[in-house]
Amino acid sequence: MSKRLTTTAGAPMPTNDTSKTAGERGPVMLDDYQLIEKLAHQNRERIPERVVHAKGWGAQGTFTVTHDITQYTTAKIFSKVGNTCDILSRWSTVAGEMGAADAERDVRGFSIKFYTEEGNWDVVGNNTPIFFIRDPYKFPDFIRTQKRHPMTNLRSPEAMFDFWAAQPESVHQVTILMSDRGIPVNPMHMHGYGSHTYSVWNDKGERHWVKFHFRCQQEIKNYTNDEAERLIGKTRESYQEDLFNAIDEGNFPKWELNIQVMPEEQATTLDFNPFDLTKVWPHDQFPLIPVGMLEFNKNPDNYWQFVENAAYSPSNKIPGIGFSPDKMLQGRVFAYADAHRYRLGTHYEALPANAPKTAVHHYHKDGTMRFFPQMTGHPDAYYEPNQYEESARPDPSVAEPPLRIHGDADRYTQEDKDADYVQPRKLYAEVLDDDERRRLHQNMAAAMGPCSDPVKERWFAVLGRVHPDYEAGVREAVKTAGDDNAIPVTDDTPTQAAE
Template sequence: MREHEREAMTFADREVVPERRMHAKGSGAFGRFTVTHDISRYTKAALFDRIGNECETFVRFSTVAGKRGAADAERGIRGFAVRFYTSQGNWDLVGNNTPVFFHRDPLKFPDLSRAVKRDPRTNTRDPENSWGFWTNLPESLHQVTIIMSDRGIPKSYRHMHGFGSHTFSLVNATGERHWVKFHHRTRQGIQNLTDAEAAEIIGADRESHHRDLYEAIERGEFPKWTLYVQVMPEADARNYRFHPFDLTKVWRKADYPLIEVGKLELNRNPENYFADVEQAALTLANLVPGIGVPGVEPDNVGRWAEQPWYGDPGQVVGSVADHFDFREDDDYFQQPGDLFRLMDEEQRRQLFENTARAIKGARRETVERHIANCGQADPAYGAGVRKACEAIGAL
């Protein structure tokens, strides 16, 4: 085979890589982050050492459970991952458009992945697989309530918030640690789709979110978000009303108000989608001061030399180390109930009807279990879901 033919075949073989297990379908854009408020008292990261600092950024948005060919306007979580190209290296803030998640225990993630994917026997989505998993894991109700609400289908990537979701740490120049939650709040305003609106859009355009983002940037309508943090002193974590690392709960803003940090603007589309977006590999392991990097140290050339500035201060961990999934806290329903009680009549109607359509096809015992969980959050929540399920024959 001639050399150019060999190169052509090699390029074709490597042009497409296996899709991600989750977040397979994504869109991305480049932009700039600008610091607008001083948080240097909380962190020694060079990006935040003064107002006016800037850095280039890249954001990858994604649907979560669907394959590359899935429709953008399906109900579910959206990924929201930001890479900051800082003077100290890449900082990746990887999260979703919801502030909570389905479970507390990281070992449950492979189970969640299987539950929301296609059934191995039928090769179709099976409501029993996902709802059977969620209803037997009652802390998932908070996330399920958000997904089944009007916010379950964002109108576009531009019209949704983004969250780091997990609890992170900030360490300042004196070694003082604070716990932190990151919030990207859209400056375009929250806009969502009903099931009927989404179905109409999907029938005409399965790439609706991607197209909207690309065309808005091409028009010069650059999407913007404001970055905020909630900051908790390290000592508060011991006595807070629930475990501050519990990913199924939010910190109340009355306890820890939002503090503005900076502005994120996306203003440039990728030149090569495969190279810039598909091959992007954002990871929580990409952190600036406070986390070290791998390598061999010492060596003869000074590479990977130890840098104490990048180390976090030690923590008191006690005498017993074991798998930890917060089972001592069985308050699964307070926050989903609080969220439900914030909804107006129309939002509640959408929640009931969206839930009924989504759960239809699951076993009766699964539907009853979900109704019971909703009822523990608020009796009206359970009653509304039951009535909607009965109306369409889901129960």
């Protein structure tokens, strides 16, 4: 037997077919409140899209701890091998709007929400271990170069390469973006990274710096420019189609969570800044340590509810995991949560996608979306401190150990900026093979083709500081752009050794 259709207030509806009118041919009546309700609701079905990472795909699943890392962290999720928790993912392109094609050359967002017994822990990252910039002051300007020109309303390669040339630390990320890794086949065939440096501490109060890596358990696959162009001509939703169908058919994608670990004091002895988001930690110095397995085995019943409403922020952390002097991380701790307050509403973390699976007690009051009761533990306790024993109180036992602030941080900001070229130089000269370098030259030439000559020359100067062959190769590719000499992509990521 079918269920009765009701209004949002629960009253049964006699019809959902025709408007109420004054007579057979009379005008529509204003007291047809359900007609008004349907039209008014439709007008409000859209909310502001994300300023960044607007186009995304997601899935639900389970995380299982497979290795003991209690020597590094007191986080309860890692307290015992075999511990599990629910997880929610969202993968995305960075620059494209909601209607953009999935298979565009772009960095991919890679975010995971862990619903742990001590609250939600979010890892907000990308499919690259680094980023274009290291200071949040530059972030709004950088994103504007990735969006549309205010006069033409078109994407502007001129703006992109002009900005990158003025911020040479970006050449590491741009090199990865223009390499074979720039267009993953879909979210199931790429690695993920927390990218930022975080801190963890053990039950002795000893701190280590860590980076989080999500190692794809499927084959790494990427498209060439030509392959992606042909695919987009057929469908703009290839990632959503591939991901949904794979899970629907029982082919559950998996990633292994790994960490790189650095003792707190070692950060002062390195020849690069370990808190610089444009730098990787070499694997020969800081090998990957396996932690657990993520399996995504459920398509959300409602995409809007669990993917569009999903709100990830590095400010969502749990006891045993903390921040670091990473400037971009510190900027994002504020910016991401504030973006959600604007886009979704004041109490966005009470939405099903974001609500923790443990008890919540806080003193936030009123505002939009206040659809839940007081959560302070006592009806008279709407402030803190207060006299009521049953009310919510802070727990000093979960406090983070004191952070040691070192006075030599300025040594990373001296005039010698060659540090920005060391890692991309190794990537270009030692990791990529000849065919991969050729495709890199061609992809970059295609991307910067519309740029003015002054912007091209500024970018060539940056490439020349990385390696003279890099500059020469892209110069030649710009001259011969349009030649159909593409080489098939290999089935593995070219930059793994330099992560």
